[in-house]
Amino acid sequence: MEEKQGVAKVVSIIPGLAVMVLTLYVLRIFVEPWMTDAVVFGQKGWFVKVLHLNYILLAIITGMLYRNVLFGGKIPEWAEEGFRTTRLFIKSGVIMLGSLYTIQSLAKVGGIAIGLIMTFVFGTILFVMWFGKRVGMERSMIGVMGAAAGVCGVSACIATSPAVRAKPADVALAIATVLGFGIMTMFISPFIGHALQLTDYQFGAWVGTGILNSGQVLATCLAYNPTIAPGTAVAYGEIWNVVRVISIPFVVFFITMWYWRAEAEAECITLGGIIKDKFPVFVIGFFGMTALSSLGMLGAEGSSTLKLMREVMSWIFGLGLIGQGAYIDIREIKAAGGKPLQVGLAAGVLKYVIALIVIMLFVSKEASF
Amino acid sequence: MRILLALDDSTRSMDEALRLAHDRGAELSALFVLDTGWSVYTGHDFLLGSHARGTFLDYARDDELAQEKATAAELQNRAQAAGVDCQLKTAAAGRVPEAILAELKTGGYDLLVMSHPFRRGLEVMRDAATQVLKGADCDVLLVKR
Numbered sequence: 001m002e003e004k005q006g007v008a009k010v011v012s013i014i015p016g017l018a019v020m021v022l023t024l025y026v027l028r029i030f031v032e033p034w035m036t037d038a039v040v041f042g043q044k045g046w047f048v049k050v051l052h053l054n055y056i057l058l059a060i061i062t063g064m065l066y067r068n069v070l071f072g073g074k075i076p077e078w079a080e081e082g083f084r085t086t087r088l089f090i091k092s093g094v095i096m097l098g099s100l101y102t103i104q105s106l107a108k109v110g111g112i113a114i115g116l117i118m119t120f121v122f123g124t125i126l127f128v129m130w131f132g133k134r135v136g137m138e139r140s141m142i143g144v145m146g147a148a149a150g151v152c153g154v155s156a157c158i159a160t161s162p163a164v165r166a167k168p169a170d171v172a173l174a175i176a177t178v179l180g181f182g183i184m185t186m187f188i189s190p191f192i193g194h195a196l197q198l199t200d201y202q203f204g205a206w207v208g209t210g211i212l213n214s215g216q217v218l219a220t221c222l223a224y225n226p227t228i229a230p231g232t233a234v235a236y237g238e239i240w241n242v243v244r245v246i247s248i249p250f251v252v253f254f255i256t257m258w259y260w261r262a263e264a265e266a267e268c269i270t271l272g273g274i275i276k277d278k279f280p281v282f283v284i285g286f287f288g289m290t291a292l293s294s295l296g297m298l299g300a301e302g303s304s305t306l307k308l309m310r311e312v313m314s315w316i317f318g319l320g321l322i323g324q325g326a327y328i329d330i331r332e333i334k335a336a337g338g339k340p341l342q343v344g345l346a347a348g349v350l351k352y353v354i355a356l357i358v359i360m361l362f363v364s365k366e367a368s369f
Numbered sequence: 370m371r372i373l374l375a376l377d378d379s380t381r382s383m384d385e386a387l388r389l390a391h392d393r394g395a396e397l398s399a400l401f402v403l404d405t406g407w408s409v410y411t412g413h414d415f416l417l418g419s420h421a422r423g424t425f426l427d428y429a430r431d432d433e434l435a436q437e438k439a440t441a442a443e444l445q446n447r448a449q450a451a452g453v454d455c456q457l458k459t460a461a462a463g464r465v466p467e468a469i470l471a472e473l474k475t476g477g478y479d480l481l482v483m484s485h486p487f488r489r490g491l492e493v494m495r496d497a498a499t500q501v502l503k504g505a506d507c508d509v510l511l512v513k514r
Contacts, residue, residue, distance in 0.1 A: 073495075074464065075409075084412050158411055159421050162428035169493045172410065176494055278421045327412060335494035 009081070016075075016082015017319075019066075024318045027058045052190045056222040059318045060186070063325020075326055086323025090215060091282050093316045094242075098289030099298050099309060100228070100235045106290060109239055112363065113208070117243045120209050120351055121251060125150040128347050129258070137339040139262065140166040143255045144174050145340055149347035151251050152244055153178040153213035159248055159278045163256040163269075176336035177344035182213040183328060185352060190224045192356070199365045200225055200233040207233075208240020210355035212348055215324050217241050222317060228310045230301070242286055249278040370395035371478045374455075375402070375469050375501075376440050377492075379484030382512040383444055386482040387451040389510075395480075398456045399444055400472050403433045404490025406463040433490065465492045466500035478507050485511035 032055045040046035047053045067075060075083050125146040132142035143164035147156035154175050161171045189211065193203045207220045221237035228234055253274045260269065292298050299305040336344075372395045374386035383399075390397035407429040411422065441457055448455040462468035465487075473481060487497035498511055 080409070084409075087412065154411060158425040162424055168407065168429040168432050169488070169490065172491055172494055175411075277424065280421075331496070332494040 012081040013085060014082065016079035017085055018082070019079055020082065020085075020319050020322045023062055023066075023322055024055070024059060024315065027055045027062065028318065031055075031058060052194060052223065054223060054226045055318055056219060056226055056321060057187075057190075059321040060219055060325040060328075063322040064328050064330070065325075066322075067326045067328060068330050071326075073329060073331060083323050083326050086320050086327065089316045089320035089323065090218070093313050093320060094218070094238065095282055095285035095289060096309060096313050096316075097228075097234070097238050098286035099293045099306065100230045101239070101290045102294040103290060104294070105230070106239065109236070110243070113205070113239050113243045116205065116209050116355075116358070117240060117247065120355060121150045121244065121247055122254075124347050124351050125251065125255065127350065128343055131346055132339070132343050135339050135342055137343060138170075139259060140164045141170055141174065141340060142343075143259045144171055145177075145343050145347070147251055147255055148174050148178045149212060149344055149351065151248055152241075153182060153216075155214070155245075155280075156248060156251065159252050160255055163252060163274075164259040170340070173336055173338075174340050174344065176333045177341050178212045178348070179328065180333040180336055181345060181348040182211060182216040183333070185211050185348075186216045186220045186223070189220045193224050196356075196360070198359075200231065201236050201366055202359050202363055204233045204236025204238075205240060205363055206356055206359040208237040208244070209359070210352040212351075214241050214245060215321075218317065219321050219324065222321075226314070228313050228317075242283060245280050245283055248280060249275040252278050370480070371476065372397045372480045372482060373469075373472060373476060373478040374399040374444075375481060375483035375487065375489075376400060376444065377484055377487055377489040378436070378440065379488070379512065379514055380443065380447070381514065382482055382484035383447050384451075385510070385512045387448060387453045387455070389480070389482065390453045390455070391451055396456075397448075397453060398458055398476065398478075400458045400460060400469060401437050401440055402465040402468040402489060403430075403437060403459065403461040404463075404465055404492070405461050406491050409463060410491055464500075465489050466497045466504070469497075469501055470504040473505055473507060480508045480510060481505055482510045482512060484514055486514065 035047040035053060036045050038045070038047060043049065067073065071079075128146040128149055129142055132145060137145070144157050144161050144166045147160040150156070157171050157175050157178070160166070161168065185207075189207050193206070198206065203224050204221055207217050211217045211220060217237050218234065218241065221233040222228075225233045250271070253269065253271045256269050256274070298309070370393050372386055372390055374382065374397065376383075376399050386397060386399070389395065407426055411425070437459060444455060444457065458472065460468040460472065469481070469483070481501065483498065483501065485498045489497070502509055
């Protein structure tokens with residue numbers, strides 16, 4: 001598709017964006033209230049109480065239905081540019097999430113988050129290196145899969161593959177594997193969380209550690225509890241998410257060093273160079289919002305500024321997640337297979353289950369902020 | 370008779386198209402489609418800065434160009450060995466089957482030869498053959514890998 005510029009670009013965004021806005025409006029204003037009151041199997045609110053459906057899960061499901069059923073597997077050209085704004089919405093929303101914390105509150109739970117994330121990220125990478133070698137996977141693919149399963153699906157795959165000379169077609173299959181696993185965990189995690197009566201803190205910490213893709217962590221936390229406020233699942237999950245995102249350049253450096261150590265034509269790699277190239281800049285915006293919140297510049301808890309900001313966030317996440325759903329092509333995910341699937345699935349399941357056990361055994365029910 | 374060979378990394382489909390062109394005295398064209406769909410495929414990734422995404426997209430484009438070069442060289446060698454003239458064409462598209470169908474429409478071909486499963490760019494994850502069969506007006510020969 002030809003890249004549009006200026007006014008033409010803005011105009012081309014409108015149709016797809018209008019579909020997403022209208023869809024979210026219908027879901028939030030009509031469908032969600034109807035689900036809350038609907039009586040199914042003699043129980044009022046069965047959809048909400050039993051299936052744990054809310055507008056976040058509905059947004060993702062509707063996005064998936066658009067792509068896979070209504071659009072027949074490909075977002076049509078007229079809607080393409082609009083759906084591509086998904087990244088912008090989620091990125092802006094994550095930056096605004098920084099307002100849920102103060103520097104003091106981050107310091108209180110940040111240590112646990114850093115400890116858990118680093119243990120699981122590097123533990124998973126080492127497992128993939130061991131298991132990948134055992135099943136005879138190519139070294140470049142071991143590197144990509146290690147980053148994907150260790151840090152966060154798509155971003156880590158993309159960041160690592162040029163450094164380890166992985167074939168883009170193989171990278172696409174690795175992405176399909178981690179996305180497939182992520183979708184499964186995104187829908188079953190709220191059920192497991194409710195069944196085990198996990199608190200928002202435990203749930204956020206668990207999915208922040210155990211789910212591979214950052215967008216899916218966000219969606220799963222909001223599916224568990226759609227409230228956006230300090231002390232909710234999304235507030236805790238996002239701390240874990242941000243710590244993990246910050247680790248991307250370090251993981252890329254670690255894997256690149258591991259890969260080139262065994263190659264004859266070694267490349268000159270520096271950590272500084274990789275940080276400059278791969279550091280996710282939006283994280284600075286997230287911490288900027290935390291700084292503003294710490295200085296009291298966004299008002300006290302309950303202020304109209306914060307209320308408005310959280311209402312805006314709930315809408316932008318809803319829009320972003322419709323778009324995320326629309327990027328999920330079930331047929332593409334079904335194509336995942338072979339050794340990447342074997343290794344990715346083993347690493348993903350192991351991380352997901354061990355993270356749950358660790359959280360239940362060692363993380364307190366309530367956080368200190 | 371005009372034959373179009375849709376190129377991917379399959380040498381079996383190359384040989385089959387060359388054999389048919391030789392046996393029937395047909396005019397053979399081969400089409401390599403550069404997949405430009407990487408930006409859209411990775412479009413839902415929201416963590417990386419534009420620089421890191423750009424690095425990957427450049428890397429994917431370079432890989433596409435390298436594959437085009439390698440495939441063209443492979444085909445040329447085989448065509449020479451088979452004593453068949455083959456015209457090589459290149460197109461770029463976000464979806465490879467769409468470019469194949471566009472070429473079929475404008476080229477007036479009688480037969481399309483392609484490998485199955487077709488492994489060109491992001492088609493490794495998709496069913497290119499079904500897409501092509503739905504839209505093709507001519508006969509289609511699917512060559513098993």
